Amino acid sequence: MRILDRQRFWAFGKAYITCYISFVGLWIVLDAFSNVDEFTKRTVGFGQLMSAMGRYYLIRQAEYFDKLGGVISMMAAIFTVTWMQRANEQIAMLAAGISTNRIIRPVVVCSILVSFLSIANQELIIPRYAEELQKSHADDGTSTIAVLSTPYDSRGLMLSGREADRAAKTILKRFNVTVPVQVFGSIREIEGLQATYIPPEHPTAPLRGGWLIRATKISPPVPEEDLKNPDSPVVMVQDLNGFPPPVGDASKLEGDVVFVRTTLSFEAMTRKTSWYQYGSMLDLVRGLVDPSTDRTDRNYIEMAIHSRAMRPFLALTLMFMSLPLVLGGYGRNMFINLGFALGNAALFYGCGIFCQYLGGEAVISPALSAWLPLFVFGVVATHRWGQIRT
Known part of the structure; x- marks a missing residue:
């Protein structure tokens, strides 16, 4: 030089x-x-x-x-x-x-x-x-955030919520899942008071890769044998051992618990519309092929x-x-x-x-x-x- x-x-x-x-x-x-x-x-x-x-x-x-x-x-x-x-x-x-x-x-x-x-x-x-x-x-990372998106997954399930706890990967107060007609023969609505995302790599949960929904109500009701089918995207949970604990007072979440298998993660539900500006090239490619996009x-x-x-x-x-x-x-x-x-x-x-x-x-x-x-x-x-x- x-x-x-x-x-x-x-x-x-x-x-x-x-x-x-x-x-x-x-x-x-x-x-x-x-x-x-x-x-x-x-x-x-x-x-x-x-x-x-x-x-x-x-x-x-x-x-x-x-x-x-x-x-x-x-x-x-x-x-x-x-x-x-x-x-x-x-x-x-x-x-x-x-x-x-x-x-x-x-x-x-x-x-x-x-x-x-x-x-x-x-x-x-x-x-x-x-x-x-x-x-x-003003965000210190501990406050709840709004759920901004209501995406569809690869099966056509539509998920929505109000606000989320980032530390527990849990959507609070209200969680709705619209199940398309091809799953149970007619459209079903699942409403829950709280939903926790269980990632595929979770070490102890018996069911993974979906949402554990507490205090649920399914309308119109689904036959019990359909909810016990292990291949169904919606499964009734009888034993909560191994699953993460609920956020807040557990006594307010009494009722049926169901698990919804879906490709929509907690990040997909809570990410902002401009998330791709902060992702790597690999993240962009994954978002491009994601059916929920x-x-x-x-x-x-x-x-x-x-x-x-x-x-x-x-x-x-x-x-x-x-x-x-x-x-x-x-x-x-x-x-x-x-x-x-x-x-x-x-x-x-x-x-x-x-x-x-x-x-x-x-x-x-x-x-x-x-x-x-x-x-x-x-x-x-x-x-x-x-x-x-x-």
């Missing part, structure tokens, strides 16, 4: 860190002051308040880097090249016979490295803290899969669109160059959001909505890059 290359790498690193701290720091200050009352709802004393706020914003660094990595990389490249021009370093290197493309090679390499770091962040770090990233400012979510998941594959190329396209505005002789004023670059970024991301909307509403295919910005702006970037003076 040559001395001038090391200098470009160091200049890019300083610019990136400065821009990141400036943007993210300003956002944290504004967000923290706006939501300090929410943090105080779950803390006692100044020490706990600072600890809660520190953990909240530390975990969200992964999300901030994911959202801003491409834009900040472009800004760092603009600052690096502009500083080089203001110090007349570019003229000296051109006079020495070094081409412009060779001069800015370290900047391009740094942008590629940031793109790969963004991929690693999305696939390894964000999925690990997905639950934390979806919490609100509705059509709209399926479109957005398919778009997310294509967008993940396109992310490094889109980030480089944005940089190749912006750098020629500086290298092409538009001026040495750093703020004017940055203004041009931010205008490019606004147009670039605005087009991407619009394409995602069209894909989500099935106006165009999800694959086309993810690839279209690359097709359009890739041509612009190629044209601009060819105009760089060497």
